[in-house]
Amino acid sequence: MTNYNELQECIIKGNRIKARELTQECLDNGNPAKEILDEGLIPGMAVVGKKFQDGEYFIPEMLVSARALNIGLGILKPLLEASDVKPVAKVLVGTVKGDIHDIGKNLVAIMLRGSGFEIIDAGVDVSPEKFVQMAKESGADILGLSALLTTTMTAMKDTVDAFQADGSRDKIKIMIGGAPVTTDYAEKIGADGYAPNAAIAVEMAKTLVGGSR
Amino acid sequence: MLSSRERVQRALDHQEPDRIPLDLGGSGVTGMHVSTVYKLRQALGLDSPGTPVKVIEPYQLLGEIQPDLIAALGVDVIELPGRGTMFGFKKTGWKPWTTFDGTPVLVPDGFNTVPEPDGRIFMYPEGDKSVPASGQMPEGGYYFDTLIRQDSFDADNLTLDDNIEEFELISDEDLEFCSAAAKRLFATTDKAIFAAFPGLSFGDIAQVPAPWLKNPRGIRDIEEWYISLASHQDFVKEIFERQCEIALLNLQKVYAEVGNRISVILVSATDFGLQTGPFISPNVYRELFKPFNKRLNDWIHENTTWKTFIHSCGSVLAFIPDFIDAGFDILNPVQTAATDMDAAALKSKFGGQIAFWGGGVDTQSTLPFGTADEVRSEVLERLKIFGPGGGFVFNTIHNVQPKIAVENVLAMYETVREYGKYPIVK
Numbered sequence: 319m320t321n322y323n324e325l326q327e328c329i330i331k332g333n334r335i336k337a338r339e340l341t342q343e344c345l346d347n348g349n350p351a352k353e354i355l356d357e358g359l360i361p362g363m364a365v366v367g368k369k370f371q372d373g374e375y376f377i378p379e380m381l382v383s384a385r386a387l388n389i390g391l392g393i394l395k396p397l398l399e400a401s402d403v404k405p406v407a408k409v410l411v412g413t414v415k416g417d418i419h420d421i422g423k424n425l426v427a428i429m430l431r432g433s434g435f436e437i438i439d440a441g442v443d444v445s446p447e448k449f450v451q452m453a454k455e456s457g458a459d460i461l462g463l464s465a466l467l468t469t470t471m472t473a474m475k476d477t478v479d480a481f482q483a484d485g486s487r488d489k490i491k492i493m494i495g496g497a498p499v500t501t502d503y504a505e506k507i508g509a510d511g512y513a514p515n516a517a518i519a520v521e522m523a524k525t526l527v528g529g530s531r
Numbered sequence: 532m533l534s535s536r537e538r539v540q541r542a543l544d545h546q547e548p549d550r551i552p553l554d555l556g557g558s559g560v561t562g563m564h565v566s567t568v569y570k571l572r573q574a575l576g577l578d579s580p581g582t583p584v585k586v587i588e589p590y591q592l593l594g595e596i597q598p599d600l601i602a603a604l605g606v607d608v609i610e611l612p613g614r615g616t617m618f619g620f621k622k623t624g625w626k627p628w629t630t631f632d633g634t635p636v637l638v639p640d641g642f643n644t645v646p647e648p649d650g651r652i653f654m655y656p657e658g659d660k661s662v663p664a665s666g667q668m669p670e671g672g673y674y675f676d677t678l679i680r681q682d683s684f685d686a687d688n689l690t691l692d693d694n695i696e697e698f699e700l701i702s703d704e705d706l707e708f709c710s711a712a713a714k715r716l717f718a719t720t721d722k723a724i725f726a727a728f729p730g731l732s733f734g735d736i737a738q739v740p741a742p743w744l745k746n747p748r749g750i751r752d753i754e755e756w757y758i759s760l761a762s763h764q765d766f767v768k769e770i771f772e773r774q775c776e777i778a779l780l781n782l783q784k785v786y787a788e789v790g791n792r793i794s795v796i797l798v799s800a801t802d803f804g805l806q807t808g809p810f811i812s813p814n815v816y817r818e819l820f821k822p823f824n825k826r827l828n829d830w831i832h833e834n835t836t837w838k839t840f841i842h843s844c845g846s847v848l849a850f851i852p853d854f855i856d857a858g859f860d861i862l863n864p865v866q867t868a869a870t871d872m873d874a875a876a877l878k879s880k881f882g883g884q885i886a887f888w889g890g891g892v893d894t895q896s897t898l899p900f901g902t903a904d905e906v907r908s909e910v911l912e913r914l915k916i917f918g919p920g921g922g923f924v925f926n927t928i929h930n931v932q933p934k935i936a937v938e939n940v941l942a943m944y945e946t947v948r949e950y951g952k953y954p955i956v957k
Binding site: 332373376377379381382385416417419421424442443497498500514515 | 651667669670671672673674676753754757758759760761762805806807808809810811812815894895896899900932933934
């Protein structure tokens with residue numbers, strides 16, 4: 319059995335060159351892609367999330383680790399898809415209409431990817447209608463909405479309302495985040511939760527799909 | 532009665548003046564969005580309907596705070612204007628424009644927007660449409676953001692010159708402009724003059740993409756820049772080293788012209804806080820940023836009477852002792868709704884060592900979404916917390932945003948006028 323400590327360490331330290339080498343090496347040695355994901359990349363990223371929560375890692379360190387993770391995931395992705403490995407859940411993410419600030423959204427997306435979720439990234443400045451349409455097409459279990467501005471956070475409510483109007487609100491869990499957003503606001507607009515940072519977003523996503531299944 | 536300048540000076544010396552001084556528009560981080568300035572001017576009867584307001588900062592679309600508005604509100608601070616803008620064009624040749632929310636405004640002639648098929652509008656460095664756009668505003672938006680123009684680069688072979696192109700000695704024209712403005716404002720107003728010069732903030736993320744440059748080279752992508760704070764600290768330090776040398780020369784040149792007519796100088800506008808905690812490690816601040824902040828502050832304190840101002844959004848509790856140690860006299864915007872930023876705790880812990888310029892009312896919740904009564908009550912609470920003993924200049928937490936009921940804005944200024952007199956009634 320392969321010892322994945324070294325691969326985990328590459329993710330934790332953000333060593334992308336070595337992450338590429340080791341991921342490939344594990345594959346060359348005949349380890350299944352799913353095992354490399356579950357025992358190498360995901361536990362590595364979990365440590366990154368914990369270090370962030372503990373105040374040991376900050377945004378730059380998270381971004382460096384995320385980059386190493388992305389390289390590993392990039393190598394594994396075609397193999398995971400070919401072997402029909404099911405993700406934990408599908409999460410559709412995007413910044414709401416009028417908002418083009420996506421660093422927070424991207425961090426949440428990579429932390430979720432690093433926890434075994436499949437991400438469908440709707441990008442920035444996404445209209446409520448587009449979210450509804452993309453949720454249907456992708457069969458997403460969760461919608462993650464991001465807004466940085468007080469002038470755009472109201473579009474979160476418009477998006478939740480659009481799912482209501484469409485009759486598909488009960489088919490998807492909605493979590494929201496961004497600087498001016500709060501738990502109170504999430505409750506007020508009928509979202510299922512608010513995550514103050516990317517590490518908590520992962521926990522919340524796990525809880526949300528756990529609760530629906 | 533004290534002059535505005537004396538009032539600000541006393542407050543910054545941690546003494547109680549006659550009333551709490553008020554800032555609006557003293558800098559690009561203590562101003563007001565042009566749509567709100569328009570509504571405020573209309574509500575105060577300063578303009579007839581449809582009278583446009585000048586956009587004096589085209590990136591955040593800040594509106595001009597004219598002398599009549601300063602007088603109407605009792606503002607004590609005035610901006611030392613510069614000639615340039617974030618997009619590299621000069622503030623000249625005003626022409627009409629209309630914001631997405633329908634506000635009539637005036638913009639400089641270099642403000643050449645181009646609508647995209649998806650509804651966004653693009654903005655160009657120096658207004659030059661023949662080069663790639665450097666700014667974008669989404670349809671219905673209120674501000675511009677930078678468009679990242681990042682060519683691929685070799686992270687292991689970075690070239691210092693690429694990332695210091697924007698740091699240069701102040702031109703004779705700019706120096707003359709600033710000198711004349713300082714002398715005029717000092718002689719013709721009693722306001723405290725607030726100065727900001729390009730190139731003093733180290734690693735300000737709003738500046739990293741250099742939207743005023745036509746062909747920026749080096750690290751210009753926001754994410755790449757943050758990554759470099761963890762993975763290429765030596766390179767970042769070299770950038771700061773060169774930037775600092777030039778900044779010191781510019782401070783000397785400016786001081787030789789304007790002397791102590793300036794009351795306050797914006798030394799750093801780099802954001803170190805997230806809503807929930809530090810953006811970067813406090814250790815990285817200490818090792819990478821603080822020595823350069825300190826060098827500029829030390830020079831200022833050794834040679835001038837200027838007070839040094841740091842703006843950092845978010846939760847910055849972990850940095851405040853280092854900000855004080857680095858020689859900052861003033862902290863802004865004092866984002867009290869962020870984690871660990873309780874107003875009373877900040878005042879009691881640091882109020883004797885650093886002045887608070889901001890924290891007056893929350894601009895993420897109360898001002899845009901609260902009622903006028905909620906605004907009054909929060910402002911009153913802040914006056915009572917931050918006011919006693921001086922060390923407080925009233926300002927909203929960061930710029931006043933658009934989409935705000937003018938009743939709330941009026942309620943804020945009325946409360947400051949009514950309850951801001953010393954001694955503050957408990």
